[in-house]
Amino acid sequence: MSPAMRVLVTGAAGQVGVDLVDTLRALKPPGADPSFQPDAKPVGDDEFAVFALTRHELDITNRDVLRSAIATTRPEVIVHLAAYTQVDKAESDHVTCFAVNAQATETMSLAAHDVGAHLITISTDYVFDGTKGTGYVEDDVTNPLNVYGASKRAGELLCASDDTIMRVSWVMGVRGKNVLHVIAERAAMGETVRFVDDQVGTVTLASDMARALVTTVRERPGGYWHVANTGTTSWFEVAKYAGSLLGRGEDFATPILTSELEPRPAATRPARSDLDTAKWRGQWAALPSWREGVARLLGERDRRVQT
Numbered sequence: 001m002s003p004a005m006r007v008l009v010t011g012a013a014g015q016v017g018v019d020l021v022d023t024l025r026a027l028k029p030p031g032a033d034p035s036f037q038p039d040a041k042p043v044g045d046d047e048f049a050v051f052a053l054t055r056h057e058l059d060i061t062n063r064d065v066l067r068s069a070i071a072t073t074r075p076e077v078i079v080h081l082a083a084y085t086q087v088d089k090a091e092s093d094h095v096t097c098f099a100v101n102a103q104a105t106e107t108m109s110l111a112a113h114d115v116g117a118h119l120i121t122i123s124t125d126y127v128f129d130g131t132k133g134t135g136y137v138e139d140d141v142t143n144p145l146n147v148y149g150a151s152k153r154a155g156e157l158l159c160a161s162d163d164t165i166m167r168v169s170w171v172m173g174v175r176g177k178n179v180l181h182v183i184a185e186r187a188a189m190g191e192t193v194r195f196v197d198d199q200v201g202t203v204t205l206a207s208d209m210a211r212a213l214v215t216t217v218r219e220r221p222g223g224y225w226h227v228a229n230t231g232t233t234s235w236f237e238v239a240k241y242a243g244s245l246l247g248r249g250e251d252f253a254t255p256i257l258t259s260e261l262e263p264r265p266a267a268t269r270p271a272r273s274d275l276d277t278a279k280w281r282g283q284w285a286a287l288p289s290w291r292e293g294v295a296r297l298l299g300e301r302d303r304r305v306q307t
């Protein structure tokens with residue numbers, strides 16, 4: 001039997017981190033589709049030796065601690081999920097956002113190379129300005145509209161050319177803070193919601209993304225990859241569909257324009273930043289449809305609320 005592959009995960013307590021760590025340990029994260037694995041190879045019980053580091057254990061902005069954590073654990077692959085993800089707060093917190101998303105990612109890439117590890121880092125659809133009018137492919141021109149997007153693009157550019165950069169969008173996990181939980185809470189309280197219909201994108205379920213990451217850990221492809229669940233949608237469509245699954249009628253969700261949002265969000269978002277995943281689908285299986293993923297997440301949430 002070959003020895004377990006040593007994989008270090010940063011941001012292990014984040015919404016993708018918890019699902020990835022479970023998946024690498026051959027456990028099923030809540031709400032995951034057990035039959036889905038993009039390379040069709042089930043995860044073996046002892047396939048990976050996982051070093052799961054939370055912010056508490058490793059503050060990635062501390063260069064010496066970061067280098068020492070990598071030198072000590074000597075991973076073969078690093079999945080770098082730790083990030084500053086508060087998109088609106090970043091507008092007034094530029095320095096911290098860049099320290100985490102750009103400078104620490106560069107240190108991670110350099111430290112990974114020092115020990116011969118392959119780095120997989122995560123980026124975002126917010127590197128694009130949303131004016132293309134159709135799905136974005138990996139080599140489309142970037143032009144971030146907000147500080148968070150600019151910091152993630154800077155992080156991409158500070159990586160080495162053989163690192164893997166996986167761009168994802170609108171991430172939703174059963175155990176994460178995300179808009180689906182807000183929608184479900186409002187539905188349960190008998191309230192209605194208003195969501196923008198003029199921001200179009202692609203949803204990425206954390207548990208499905210974790211499966212894609214396992215494939216990427218095994219294959220170490222290098223370069224840019226767009227990964228998201230299948231199908232393009234708007235925030236209003238997500239809210240309307242979630243409302244229907246939660247037993248609410250047509251009047252649950254009202255479509256509005258971004259210009260009608262009150263209070264106005266600090267960060268500008270791209271109008272249409274859906275990720276075209278054709279490159280991924282040319283190599284491995286497509287992620288399930290976003291509707292199927294949202295139904296799984298809400299089903300699991302419902303089960304947890306009732307037990």
Ligand SMILES: NC(=O)c1ccc[n+]([C@@H]2O[C@H](COP(=O)([O-])OP(=O)(O)OC[C@H]3O[C@@H](n4cnc5c(N)ncnc54)[C@H](OP(=O)(O)O)[C@@H]3O)[C@@H](O)[C@H]2O)c1
Pocket residue numbers: 011012013014015016017054055056058059060061080081082083084085100122123124125168169170171172176177
């Ligand atoms: N969420 C989305 O919609 C979305 C969309 C596109 C791309 N992405 C990217 O996907 C990746 C995973 O995102 P996610 O949704 O799992 O985000 P998340 O839930 O916010 O998790 C990020 C984790 O990073 C940790 N972190 C922040 N600063 C750190 C530091 N200085 N040192 C160590 N850890 C630190 C956070 O800890 P604290 O909670 O203690 O701050 C958190 O546990 C990120 O690269 C993100 O940019 C996310």
